[in-house]
Amino acid sequence: MTTGTGDSSDIETLLVTFAPRVYGLLFRLVGRPDVAEDLMQETMLRAFRSLGTYRPEGKFRAWVFRIAVNLARDWIRRQPREPSVSLDDGEDPPVAVSLRTIAPPDASMGRREGSKRVETAIARLSEADREVLLLRYYGDLAFKDIARTTGEPLGTVLARAHRALKKLGELLPEGEL
Amino acid sequence: MNCPNKTDWVLYASGELPPARRQVLETHLAGCGACRREAQGLARGLAALATLEREPAVRPQVMETLRTRAREATLALPMVASLWRRYRWVAAAAAIVVLAVGLAIVMPPAAQLPTPRPQPVTAWVTDAHLQEELAEITAGIEMLEARSNGKAPDVAPDADADEQLYNELEFFFDQLRAEVDA
Numbered sequence: 001m002t003t004g005t006g007d008s009s010d011i012e013t014l015l016v017t018f019a020p021r022v023y024g025l026l027f028r029l030v031g032r033p034d035v036a037e038d039l040m041q042e043t044m045l046r047a048f049r050s051l052g053t054y055r056p057e058g059k060f061r062a063w064v065f066r067i068a069v070n071l072a073r074d075w076i077r078r079q080p081r082e083p084s085v086s087l088d089d090g091e092d093p094p095v096a097v098s099l100r101t102i103a104p105p106d107a108s109m110g111r112r113e114g115s116k117r118v119e120t121a122i123a124r125l126s127e128a129d130r131e132v133l134l135l136r137y138y139g140d141l142a143f144k145d146i147a148r149t150t151g152e153p154l155g156t157v158l159a160r161a162h163r164a165l166k167k168l169g170e171l172l173p174e175g176e177l
Numbered sequence: 178m179n180c181p182n183k184t185d186w187v188l189y190a191s192g193e194l195p196p197a198r199r200q201v202l203e204t205h206l207a208g209c210g211a212c213r214r215e216a217q218g219l220a221r222g223l224a225a226l227a228t229l230e231r232e233p234a235v236r237p238q239v240m241e242t243l244r245t246r247a248r249e250a251t252l253a254l255p256m257v258a259s260l261w262r263r264y265r266w267v268a269a270a271a272a273i274v275v276l277a278v279g280l281a282i283v284m285p286p287a288a289q290l291p292t293p294r295p296q297p298v299t300a301w302v303t304d305a306h307l308q309e310e311l312a313e314i315t316a317g318i319e320m321l322e323a324r325s326n327g328k329a330p331d332v333a334p335d336a337d338a339d340e341q342l343y344n345e346l347e348f349f350f351d352q353l354r355a356e357v358d359a
Contacts, residue, residue: 011247019240020232027233040235041243048247118228137226142193158184165187165222 011048019044022068025138029072043068065139066149069131121168129164132157180212181205190219
């Protein structure tokens with residue numbers, strides 16, 4: 001990527017490269033397409049404003065996704081507290097309900113999603129575990145970069161990934177994938 | 178048998194292990210059913226994750242709005258840089274004068290000791306009008322900088338507003354410079 005000059009080709013490259021994945025990450029984190037759109041725009045604008053000082057050797061991608069995660073965290077923190085939901089009581093947590101009941105802005109959002117159980121399983125993860133998993137998937141970040149992005153030790157990030165992947169694996173037996 | 182740490186299996190399943198370490202784990206897998214199940218469980222988790230749409234389509238109108246806002250945001254950058262260059266000059270001038278005034282107060286010339294100390298040199302730093310100007314310039318620059326750094330999320334980027342603010346600040350600069358020169 002030839003970012004650094006802030007010209008229009010940089011903008012288009014960044015948009016095409018990052019916007020869909022940042023949107024996907026944010027949609028899975030906040031569970032609302034309208035909010036995910038707003039936060040994605042804010043994420044991208046903050047990245048654009050820093051193009052002039054971007055150093056190619058830096059982890060620009062990790063930095064963009066860190067902005068997105070921080071914005072999502074701020075938004076989630078501002079929401080009224082929901083009653084806590086046990087993972088074992090059969091009830092869907094708010095994010096799971098939201099992901100299932102609110103239509104995404106484009107039908108392709110769910111086109112390739114083979115199982116609603118995947119969405120629900122991911123939405124049932126703790127916020128921190130979900131962040132790690134989604135940063136790995138949408139950000140395509142190595143775990144050491146996720147550790148820098150979330151500000152947690154690598155061991156903690158790997159433990160979160162382990163717990164989250166085990167839960168997904170258990171909820172979705174091999175035969176159903 | 179000493180089984181590898183569970184986090185090693187996360188790195189293994191994700192393909193992030195160095196080749197030598199990967200080889201060690203694969204050798205272990207061949208003789209350890211528990212670790213095989215562990216690795217397979219993690220791989221199933223990754224496979225489940227991969228069923229999510231990785232690059233969901235963003236509404237075209239959102240992308241178009243974003244393009245417009247991005248162009249505006251990047252256009253504002255040179256203005257902020259220019260402003261900072263000029264602000265440094267004013268800040269340096271102000272610092273020199275404040276230092277000079279301070280020295281004049283702490284160490285007045287011996288010749289002036291017997292008579293009341295004249296005050297004109299301190300007039301401009303104590304002048305309320307100039308202080309207001311400096312405060313406005315500082316606030317304006319901080320706002321432009323915050324917006325350019327994305328630290329003012331509550332303020333929607335607006336190239337016209339930025340340009341207007343820039344012009345106002347330029348006016349303040351010129352006014353301040355004229356008064357300092359005088």
